[in-house]
Amino acid sequence: MRGVDVLRARVVSSRSQRYVDEAISAYGAGAYRAAILSLWIAVTSDLIDKIRLLAEQGEPAAVASAKELDTAIASADKVALQRFENGLLDVARDRLHFIGAREYDELSRLKVDRNLCAHPAYVGGDDELFSPGPELVRAHLAAAVDGLLAHGPVTGRKAIDRFIREIEEPSFPRADDKLREYLKDSYLDRGSPTLRTNLMKVVCKTTLSADFEEAIRWRATRTAMAMFDLAPTELENAARQILNDRQDGLDDRGLKRLVSGLCYLPFTWDALRAGARNRIEQLLREMSITDMLDTYELFGPLPAAPVDGMVIDRLADAATEVGNRRRPVDLHRPERRLLPKLEELLAEERSYMFAAGVLTWINAISELVSADDLGRILEIATGNTQVYTSVLANQQLTVLREVTAALPGADVHWQAYDARIEALFPSHPAT
Structure with missing residues (x-):
């Protein structure tokens, strides 16, 4: 299990880090109830700070939540304030998309344990007060950091909309190393696990979508390859879900988009069922060489094995086409x-x-x-x-x-x- 110092170092907000420090100090002193209370304060404070920052940027859902909070504070309405705090996780999941279902469940368990620590009346009869152990505190700390505190104020839906806009713009990175830096800094290092997964699914879907022109689909393919370099397990899980749902419904044009897209990832062939594999093999034997040359520069870079071998087998046809037309070969x-x-x-x-x-x-x-x-x-x-x-x-x-x-x-x-x-x-x- 990761140490508390390692987890603390991942907290993005300096204010949230101070509250996490209080939780860690209590943990170190064996005051585990106090540690859980401080950790919940860190979570709620972090969410409120994110809401206020996005409200300043004009995010409608954040503006509405900030207004609700400010109204309750101005009128010293304790019931409204309690209602606001109780609904924070729902707002974060359903309206602002800071967190997903898994993070919501984990932080909800923290909230339940916080209530047991803070309210003796929750324990009935002659039962002793809730007595958390150090393992529970560390588990809650890891969940809070991984699911919320380690990420900036980026809403999932807004981030994905921004990515779809950026991938179509001339400023989208052309060099692979710059693309990896861009993805890490703008999305993967700052986004929640749910955002990362959803963004990876969007990227995989874009490679298969007829709604985007070839140049944009190729950018999505490069993005998928870069994401696989940075987070291989996450990208593979996301891509396999998309492939499982869509591979059987692809016509020949869809198969061409698959070959020139997700087939550049090393696990894709294994994720395909026999029907899709057989159709791809036949398609690459029968496809006109002009189509192959024009589709994502299929002869450079090559897809992953075994599709690369199927493409290389058509090199004789490609050489004939290039020789007859005296056309140049310009490989990406x-x-x-x-x-x-x-x-x-x-x-x-x-x-x-x-x-x-x-x-x-x-x-x-x-x-x-x-x-x-x-x-x-x-x-x-x-x-x-x-x-x-x-x-x-x-x-x-x-x-x-x-x-x-x-x-x-x-x-x-x-x-x-x-x-x-x-x-x-x-x-x-x-x-």
Whole structure:
């Protein structure tokens, strides 16, 4: 079990931290009833502070609650004040969404124990007063911190609405490390467990939603991957719930959104039932290569296994398409997993166009190519007449020579390549 000092350090509000300090001091002195009383004060004070802060920001539900409290204070209406305190957890759960059902239940148990500690009349007959032990105090402290005190004044619904707005704006982080920082600071570190879970579900739903354009769905996919890096168990649980509910109702377009979305997460294939798996396998065999190239840059980055292998199996079609159209390959995140298949395809003597297409793909991932990789690629190239006798393929080799010019050891491999070409075909100009 975590120590009380560790829990105290997670409390966000300095005022709430002072009240938690009182509870910890009482706990340390063995005054467990007093500790529970102080802890309930910390909870109610924290909720009131959050309500007042959001009221200043114009949150309607918070404005109404703050007005109710101020009216009761101004009129010294003790009954109204007691009613307000008794309803705080309901307001936090139902109107402001600070807490969810689980946190509500845990804090309600704290409230019940607080009443038993504060009101001897609650104990009937000759029974002794309620006598909590240290374990109960620590459990209540952990529940209060984890469910409320460690989080800022962010309402669940408002935070999710803000995220949906931000994911569609140009300022949404493009770099993966910046995306993780943004999610931690804006949502995951400050949000309650319920907010975190609900936000993860919204992100997963967005990857599958036809209401968003492809670029926004890809942002949601990147967000899901970043969340999995930061909170793997929570994200997996949320995603599995969405997949369990929705996988059977997906048409082919929905399956494409699944492949280009949640299939980038390593557990998704295991979460799919046989029917969905079989349909995805067939879809990726039958889908036009143009659709595959246009859908979330499916060849970079690749989905998780085993879907990555199904996509790699279509690289020959992709190379043919790229070669025939002489279209560029611009990958969001180059994938080294493509290289073994590309080397295999480069050795196939199909056509000049095909060879040029394969080399175009190799150039798209050239930043990941090592000197040893380059040596293998050039050795394969000298064994394929469709490469070294092709104008188009040689144009791509020229690009490869340029992008690997600064690669340590590359010059040795290019010199060897030029020598082999000269020996094989003396009249063939070097790239």
